[in-house]
Amino acid sequence: MSPQSPSIFEPRKIGEMAPATKVLLYTVLIGWSVFVIFPIYWLLITSFKTPAAVNEGPFFIPWVDFQPTLHAWKDLFIYDAADTFRAYFNSIVIAASATFLSVLVGSMAAYSLSRIEFAPNLITILYFIALLIGAGVAIGVYGTDLWLTLAVAVALFFMLARAVGRLYTVRLANGDILFWIISQRILAPIVVVVPIYMMFQSVRMLDTHFAIIVTYAVVNLPIVVWLMFDFFNSIPRDLEESAQLDGATMVMTFREIVLPLSRAGLAATTLLVMIFSWNEYLFALFLSTSKAQTLPILVAAMNAGERGILWWTMSVAIIIMIIPVVVLAVVLQKYISKGLLVGAVKG
């Protein structure tokens, strides 16, 4: 050992690792990277294999183990081009619209929950629900007139509000509302998919973009509200009060102060919701048959054809499905930076 190198008894500098630790650490990291990246590599090479090459067994080195061809790519982009592009287009339209809708509505809800103190009367909510159920039963089971029933329900609601609402004053707070919103995610999608299917069936909107967009937006709304609520809470109220005193209207305060400061949160939330919508399978499976089919459905369909599992075209479809998400992540990443609020308050 040379005299300069630290002896084993000398404490190391902070952040400096022992050679053995370093070797171990890098071995683990490289091992993990291989573990994570390998499936994608396998996907990539499979997309360049012929069906015969796939069926011969797992071979991994192109030009040595097998001869790469564009067979699967041609299959998907030339022979089945119409189906592929329609699914691709559907996926983009549906994911983008659903994301836009849920981020827009969800962040507005989160902002109001973070800034305004709501105090809804519990009893009012309860008899609102009771009247809703009552009206539904009356119309559905006993066949009463729709408008008449609704009018009676509304009248009853206001009468109850005046009579009962004053006596029982147990009020809910923002925390309760927030919990109610997030509780919408407690039910597994498989539980609610049948009612949703029947709802859209009854309005004859199955297999439309609209049905899937609305469903995705609603399903993702709780996540947006939850994430953005935390984010808006981290913006000091002083800033908005100051803007208010400087003469800014609420809209102007939101546009000039709140929106630029919440860009990072919005970017992260958008990315997350976009990925959820892009990859969603179950709702798309139920709500679309052909016109509104999305990419995950297309991929899954290759699993169940009469020709067996089409690993090669499936690989191609998965690759083109991954690309937009990666691009989006890279684009949004620069907004997802910390330290945006530095200098707002104190030192």
Added chain:
Amino acid sequence: MNAEAPIIGSPMGISIHDMNKFYGAFHALKDFSLEIEPGEFLVLLGPSGCGKSTALRMIAGLESISSGTLMIGENDVTEVLPKYRDIAMVFQSYALYPHKTVAENIGFPLKVAKTPKAEMEAQINAAAAQVELDHLLERLPGQLSGGQRQRVALARAIVRRPSVFLMDEPLSNLDAKLRGNMRAELKHMQSTLGITTIYVTHDQIEAMTLAHRVAIMKDGVLQQLGTPKEVYSDPANLFVAGFMGSPPMNFIEGTLKAGTFNASGLQLSAEGLADTDASTMGFRPEDAQVVAPGQGIFDATVFTVEMTGDQTLVTFRFGDRPIVVKAPKDFDISPNTIAGVAFDVAGACFFATSSGSRLRVTV
């Protein structure tokens, strides 16, 4: 534009009448009434939680007024939105917009008011020059020091030429030395601009040095309103007497009977004061002297001696109470010796201990 050029809005008086604030059952501000002259520098002083910030936020319009009226100039603004009150506020946290440059921060009130661009630039430059920030206009708040941020907040407040300035502990986040400088600059700026200013602080030195008048508050109640000299030398009650001054007034508890104040072996003449069972006598540390044993009003044991540079603080124990005397800076005495404490009894203040109210000579 000259940095010293006065930017004069039209200073307005503020008249607050029986203002109250309730947070549910909690009564944060109780029958608060105050008349503020145009151009006056008024300081709201009190310990934390005394309702001074609440009062300021109610004047700003950031908190609703539960009952009472608030007039700015001739206008009743009790129910008016903050932006129509023509006030500017400096927050304790400064509340700078972190994504806007210094120039954009200062110019924000003008931008909101849709001021033409050329005029806006001139006014930003003038305000920045006033607080000596002209070389930092392109920086972001995150790149500034605490003192510079504070100046940006000030510039943003003066740029619009409001009729009232509100300041919520603006100096409390600065270090001691900077605070002293900024205090002097604030005072200079206020007198130059002549804008009515309400300043909230818990620091009685700030209050004494800055204010034309000080309003001392405790538990949501206004305790005393007067010039710094008045509240210092003529406190209205025990709380004000104990709050003002550093070190605060010395207190000795006893009873008042037949024109005499009695306290553990002490008998002092208190002519003209009503008989009170539990009463407290107070005198300022600078009004007392340390003398030889037996020569003063009473003798006591020296507890500690503290040198502050410009003076020596001698703390005695009288009963279980500390008694502090400000002695000259070269004064020397060792602890645990016995010495006399002398002061002019005629200059002492007497209070009823239970209610805290001042006992005055009835003629």
